[in-house]
Amino acid sequence: MTKYCKIPSPTIERLALYSRPLEALLGSAPPVISSERLAELCGVSPAQVRKDLAYFGEFGVRGVGYDVRALLQEIKKILATDRDWTLCIVGMGNLGSALVENENFRRRGYIFVAAFDADPEKVGKTLPCGLVIEPANRIRELVRERRIQIGVITTPPYEAQRVADLLKDAKVKAILNFAPTQVRIPDCYLVENVDFTVKLENLAYHLGRLP
Amino acid sequence: MTKYCKIPSPTIERLALYSRPLEALLGSAPPVISSERLAELCGVSPAQVRKDLAYFGEFGVRGVGYDVRALLQEIKKILATDRDWTLCIVGMGNLGSALVENENFRRRGYIFVAAFDADPEKVGKTLPCGLVIEPANRIRELVRERRIQIGVITTPPYEAQRVADLLKDAKVKAILNFAPTQVRIPDCYLVENVDFTVKLENLAYHLGRLP
DNA sequence: CAGGCCATGTGCATTATTTCACAAAATCAT
DNA sequence: ATGATTTTGTGAAATAATGCACATGGCCTG
Numbered sequence: 001m002t003k004y005c006k007i008p009s010p011t012i013e014r015l016a017l018y019s020r021p022l023e024a025l026l027g028s029a030p031p032v033i034s035s036e037r038l039a040e041l042c043g044v045s046p047a048q049v050r051k052d053l054a055y056f057g058e059f060g061v062r063g064v065g066y067d068v069r070a071l072l073q074e075i076k077k078i079l080a081t082d083r084d085w086t087l088c089i090v091g092m093g094n095l096g097s098a099l100v101e102n103e104n105f106r107r108r109g110y111i112f113v114a115a116f117d118a119d120p121e122k123v124g125k126t127l128p129c130g131l132v133i134e135p136a137n138r139i140r141e142l143v144r145e146r147r148i149q150i151g152v153i154t155t156p157p158y159e160a161q162r163v164a165d166l167l168k169d170a171k172v173k174a175i176l177n178f179a180p181t182q183v184r185i186p187d188c189y190l191v192e193n194v195d196f197t198v199k200l201e202n203l204a205y206h207l208g209r210l211p
Numbered sequence: 212m213t214k215y216c217k218i219p220s221p222t223i224e225r226l227a228l229y230s231r232p233l234e235a236l237l238g239s240a241p242p243v244i245s246s247e248r249l250a251e252l253c254g255v256s257p258a259q260v261r262k263d264l265a266y267f268g269e270f271g272v273r274g275v276g277y278d279v280r281a282l283l284q285e286i287k288k289i290l291a292t293d294r295d296w297t298l299c300i301v302g303m304g305n306l307g308s309a310l311v312e313n314e315n316f317r318r319r320g321y322i323f324v325a326a327f328d329a330d331p332e333k334v335g336k337t338l339p340c341g342l343v344i345e346p347a348n349r350i351r352e353l354v355r356e357r358r359i360q361i362g363v364i365t366t367p368p369y370e371a372q373r374v375a376d377l378l379k380d381a382k383v384k385a386i387l388n389f390a391p392t393q394v395r396i397p398d399c400y401l402v403e404n405v406d407f408t409v410k411l412e413n414l415a416y417h418l419g420r421l422p
Numbered sequence: 423c424a425g426g427c428c429a430t431g432t433g434c435a436t437t438a439t440t441t442c443a444c445a446a447a448a449t450c451a452t
Numbered sequence: 453a454t455g456a457t458t459t460t461g462t463g464a465a466a467t468a469a470t471g472c473a474c475a476t477g478g479c480c481t482g
Contacts, residue, residue, distance in 0.1 A: 008469060009413075016412040020368070020391055034429065043393050046429090047471055054431055062430040062477050079412045080419025098309035104368075104391050104408055150414060157231075157315075173421070174414040176407075180231055180315050182254050190417055192410045196387075197315055199403045201227040201290045202220075203361060203385040206401055208291025210384070219439060245459065257459095258441060265461055273447040273460040 011052045015075050017042050018049065022072040034065040081109055088114035088148045088172070090163045091155030092122055092133055095178060099154060100129055113146045118159070136166065143170040150174045157181040164191070222263045226286050228253050229260065233283040245276040292320055299325035299359045299383070301374045302366030303333055303344055306389060310365060311340055324357045329370070347377065354381035361385045368392040375402070 021041040025033065035049040042049070053059050053066075059074050060066045076082040087110055089096050099105070100112045115131045116139055117123060123135045134142060142148065151167035153160050153175065160179035167175055174190035177183045180197055232252040236244065246264075250257040264270050264277075270285050271277045287293040298321055300307050310316070311323045326342045327350055328334060334346045345353060353359065362378035364371050364386065371390035378386055385401035388394045391408055 006468095010469070012413055012416050013409055015416075016409040017393065017406075019412075020393070020406075024368075024392075036429080041393070043395055045471070047473095048469095050430060051432080051470080058431070060430050061479085063428040063479055065429065078416070080415045081412055085411075085415060085418075094309035094312045098305035101305045105411070108408055108411070110408070110411055149418065150411070157235075173418055176410060176414060178407075181235075182228065182231070182252070184254055190414055192414055194405075194407050194410050195228075195231075196389075196405050197319055197321070198224055198227040199387060199405050200296075200316070200319070200321055200361070201230075201292055202223055203387060203401055203403055204291045204296060205223050205226075205289070207296075207360065207384055217438095221439070247459085256441070258443095259439095261459090261461065262440080269461070271460050272449090274449055274458045276459065 007055050011055060012079070014042070014044060014048070014052050015079055017044075018052075019072060019075045019079070019081075022068055022075070025068050026072065031069065032061075032065040032067050033071075035060070038066070084109040084111055085150055086111055086113050086146065086148050087150045087152055088112065088116065088139070088143065088146075089152040089154060090116045090136065090139070090167070091153060091159070091179075092117040092119075092127075093154060093156075096152075096154035097127065099152065099178075100127060100131065110150075112152075114142045114148060118155075136163070139166050140170040143167075143172055148172055150176060153177040153179055153183070155179055218266050222266060223290075225253070225255060225259070225263050226290055228255075229263075230283060230286050230290070230292075233279055233286070236279050237283065242280065243272075243276040243278050244282075246271070249277070295320040295322055296361055297322055297324050297357065297359050298361045298363055299323065299327065299350070299354065299357075300363040300365060301327045301347065301350070301378070302364060302370070302390075303328040303330075303338075304365060304367075307363075307365035308338065310363065310389075311338060311342065321361075323363075325353045325359060329366075347374070350377050351381040354378075354383055359383055361387060364388040364390055364394070366390055 018038060021038065035046040039046040039049045056078050059071050089100055089112055092115055100115055112131065115127060115133050116136050117133050118136045122133050125133050149172060151172040153163050155163050157179045160177060160181045161183050164175055164183040164185060168185050168189060177191060177193045180195045182193055183191060185191055229249060232249065246257040246260040250260045267289050270282050300311055300323055303326055311326055323342065326338060326344050327347050328344050329347045333344050336344050360383060362383040364374050366374050368390045371388055371392045372394050375386055375394040375396060379396055379400060388402060388404045391406045393404055394402060396402055
């Protein structure tokens with residue numbers, strides 16, 4: 001029974017997770033997969049897989065499993081990744097430069113259409129992907145012109161909040177922040193903070209009490 | 212009352228979060244901070260901050276707050292980030308190259324001491340940080356020699372699992388995987404998967420049902 | 423076409439995490 | 453000192469997420 005009620009947010013994260021092995025399995029042998037197998041590939045429990053999917057409909061066939069292609073299609077529809085999204089990136093240091101070129105983004109339909117930096121040295125340079133680095137004061141203008149939906153922040157931490165405000169004013173619909181500062185924007189604006197030093201500290205915590 | 216029992220894993224993640232603004236506040240005016248203010252800076256609830264800290268001891272003074280410097284010290288001790296950790300990185304594409312140079316790692320005591328790649332074109336090149344790219348078949352040798360504790364994976368997804376196995380065999384103590392595949396290693400080995408396309412898909416999900 | 427088989431879908435129990443609300447303790451002003 | 457004020461530390465309540473266990477319903481064999 002499909003529930004249009006509240007979806008647990010871990011469920012959303014896992015849907016994205018499930019799509020990875022499904023993509024890989026697309027060409028290969030059995031066109032169906034069981035919740036048990038998919039769970040194993042993703043490191044979760046089979047019941048979890050079934051429950052997550054059940055929030056959105058009945059995609060499987062009892063006694064058989066899930067059709068790989070159809071399931072992937074459904075997940076993409078749910079996550080709204082069955083379409084392209086336009087992104088811009090602010091802060092063209094090492095990380096920013098790496099992300100614009102990153103194939104994993106493009107392949108999944110996340111297309112960078114503008115790159116910004118405050119450094120006059122960098123402005124005007126052409127990136128390998130073809131984009132020209134623009135000055136930060138053109139953010140508002142280009143977000144409108146190029147219909148940019150998501151802003152990505154890869155500046156140093158002390159600039160992140162200011163850039164986030166700029167992006168909000170420019171009316172991007174969501175922000176993905178890689179700077180190790182929590183950027184806060186009121187009004188239930190969509191912001192995801194990705195701080196990978198946090199993940200390292202997680203490892204350090206566990207390592208610190210093992211030996 | 213300190214509880215040596217099970218610590219919720221979200222608590223660990225948040226401790227790392229708390230340390231960010233504390234670092235920034237180190238020099239500035241009031242030497243103490245309230246749970247309310249810290250919570251605001253990190254985007255969590257004040258009760259959450261207090262409970263998280265209370266798992267590890269009584270670090271605050273009632274009616275006053277927490278001493279910024281002392282609290283940061285405590286958190287670092289808890290997370291075992293009061294010392295340096297040695298890392299290696301495998302896969303010197305755009306992302307890998309960006310991460311070795313990343314200042315946020317070094318500043319927090321995560322020191323890259325080796326870089327590997329399978330591509331003979333890249334092997335032997337010297338990176339801006341001074342490291343020379345080594346061939347993947349030297350992983351075992353160098354992990355031992357340079358006492359590498361944590362392995363970072365930035366290869367394409369289809370290589371990630373194989374590299375993870377190599378790192379495990381080489382006896383690194385933990386793995387941080389940036390490839391968009393869940394790498395699985397049995398025996399409760401320490402692995403963190405950081406997939407930022409997952410974060411984007413999270414945003415896409417919410418964007419897809421807003422307008 | 424009947425019966426066995428198998429993996430899904432799901433209500434319910436369990437466990438995990440967060441929030442609430444207030445007593446306890448420290449500071450400060452009088 | 454004493455009382456007012458402030459903010460911590462913490463049980464207990466509420467909420468959220470996960471795991472269990474089994475009925476359900478398609479598929480396949482004979």
